[in-house]
Amino acid sequence: MRSTGPVRRIGRLLMATTATAAAGAVTALSLAATPAAAAPTGTTAARPGDACTAADLGTRHPYIKSTEVSPTITHFKGWYVTEGTTGQQTVSTDTTTVISVSVGLNDTIETSFAVEALSNVKATVGLDVKLEYTSTSEESNSVTWNLTQPGYYGFYKGTKKVTGTYGSLNCNRAQQDDGSWALEWTEGPGSGSFTTFTTLEEGAVRCQDGVPADSIMAKAQALLDCGSAAAKADHPAGAVAKTAQQKPDRPALHPTPTTSTPAEQPTATAHSTRAALDCSAEAYKIAVPGKPLSWGAPLLADDGVRLRPSSIFSAHLDNWRLCNVTEQDGVLEASLWNWGNGGCATIAEQNASTERAVLMTVPCAEDDLQRFYVYRDVPGSSKIGVQNKYTGSMMGYDRYADGEFIRQYSSGRQDGTGTFDLTAV
Numbered sequence: 001m002r003s004t005g006p007v008r009r010i011g012r013l014l015m016a017t018t019a020t021a022a023a024g025a026v027t028a029l030s031l032a033a034t035p036a037a038a039a040p041t042g043t044t045a046a047r048p049g050d051a052c053t054a055a056d057l058g059t060r061h062p063y064i065k066s067t068e069v070s071p072t073i074t075h076f077k078g079w080y081v082t083e084g085t086t087g088q089q090t091v092s093t094d095t096t097t098v099i100s101v102s103v104g105l106n107d108t109i110e111t112s113f114a115v116e117a118l119s120n121v122k123a124t125v126g127l128d129v130k131l132e133y134t135s136t137s138e139e140s141n142s143v144t145w146n147l148t149q150p151g152y153y154g155f156y157k158g159t160k161k162v163t164g165t166y167g168s169l170n171c172n173r174a175q176q177d178d179g180s181w182a183l184e185w186t187e188g189p190g191s192g193s194f195t196t197f198t199t200l201e202e203g204a205v206r207c208q209d210g211v212p213a214d215s216i217m218a219k220a221q222a223l224l225d226c227g228s229a230a231a232k233a234d235h236p237a238g239a240v241a242k243t244a245q246q247k248p249d250r251p252a253l254h255p256t257p258t259t260s261t262p263a264e265q266p267t268a269t270a271h272s273t274r275a276a277l278d279c280s281a282e283a284y285k286i287a288v289p290g291k292p293l294s295w296g297a298p299l300l301a302d303d304g305v306r307l308r309p310s311s312i313f314s315a316h317l318d319n320w321r322l323c324n325v326t327e328q329d330g331v332l333e334a335s336l337w338n339w340g341n342g343g344c345a346t347i348a349e350q351n352a353s354t355e356r357a358v359l360m361t362v363p364c365a366e367d368d369l370q371r372f373y374v375y376r377d378v379p380g381s382s383k384i385g386v387q388n389k390y391t392g393s394m395m396g397y398d399r400y401a402d403g404e405f406i407r408q409y410s411s412g413r414q415d416g417t418g419t420f421d422l423t424a425v
Contacts, residue, residue, distance in 0.1 A: 057385030058418020104192035111410035181378035304358035
């Protein structure tokens with residue numbers, strides 16, 4: 001571990017202004033104060049540039065950047081009906097396209113961030129889309145329809161496939177045109193793509209039927225290939241051999257998104273070597289605002305970071321240094337090195353995708369699991385939000401209590417328990 005001399009080596013990154021802290025503690029990071037404007041209500045999705053509050057520093061929200069709605073046939077069967085064979089028919093169709101619900105690399109849709117992203121999609125496109133993981137391959141392929149006329153029919157099931165891209169919004173300070181500071185929702189790491197679909201529609205259609213353009217029924221009619229010899233020829237009643245258009249796509253039960261960011265798909269290296277970190281000489285407490293408990297690192301390797309009271313017996317387990325600090329677009333990125341046990345804060349690799357995974361400390365390494373974004377309040381306040389670079393999740397806790405774990409939450413803690421004070425000791 002190599003420590004720099006004066007804290008002014010990172011002072012240009014951390015201190016936007018100099019402020020006198022109360023109770024004799026120096027607020028070395030000159031972080032934020034609550035702006036006058038209120039955060040958007042829960043009924044309106046946050047947008048870049050909207051106002052937020054200090055309580056939002058530990059939260060994260062998705063916003064929809066683009067959408068595309070495309071009628072898609074998921075099951076199909078060509079069927080010939082002759083005189084005397086009309087009436088109700090039940091046909092087992094073939095799978096042509098498989099659509100699975102996914103958000104980024106997550107196709108389980110178990111985290112609050114993924115659910116909120118799909119809810120925003122629903123509001124954006126005005127369609128009742130799936131908000132949980134499912135696949136069209138899980139639907140029954142049987143179609144029952146009452147046929148009143150003979151002819152060449154396409155029995156089908158179809159849906160409106162909804163795809164697009166989303167961004168991730170974090171609350172952070174932003175300097176205004178007049179030189180003042182305010183808290184705003186700004187685009188942070190964690191963009192990606194999503195796929196969902198509406199309830200399946202089923203039916204039967206003939207070449208000569210008039211159908212709405214760009215509808216699911218029109219897509220099914222196109223699969224009949226009405227100009228082909230197969231469509232015009234006489235057939236015995238029953239299934240008709242597939243045309244080239246009716247052959248199924250290769251099913252992809254777990255589609256890979258087309259875009260991702262380091263917060264979703266970074267390369268995490270093994271914990272094989274200890275990194276040489278360039279750390280500040282100053283140590284900090286990461287505390288619950290206005291209360292005595294703060295982040296305390298564990299003595300045992302299999303334990304996690306917990307809320308603990310600070311005292312002369314804390315053995316520096318409540319003291320953290322910011323290492324390898326960088327800044328981009330007003331957001332700090334740093335490793336969090338603990339003075340007491342010499343380890344770096346991290347989310348265990350095997351738990352990276354787990355909601356409420358516990359924050360741990362391990363030997364320091366070059367690893368995005370050990371890197372954290374720090375979102376700051378306006379100058380004059382020490383309030384911050386902390387986000388893991390690899391997982392994109394925000395740090396918080398379930399309840400305020402001695403010994404409570406610090407955990408990751410994909411959308412943060414909406415009750416403000418993800419906002420902390422970062423103060424020099």
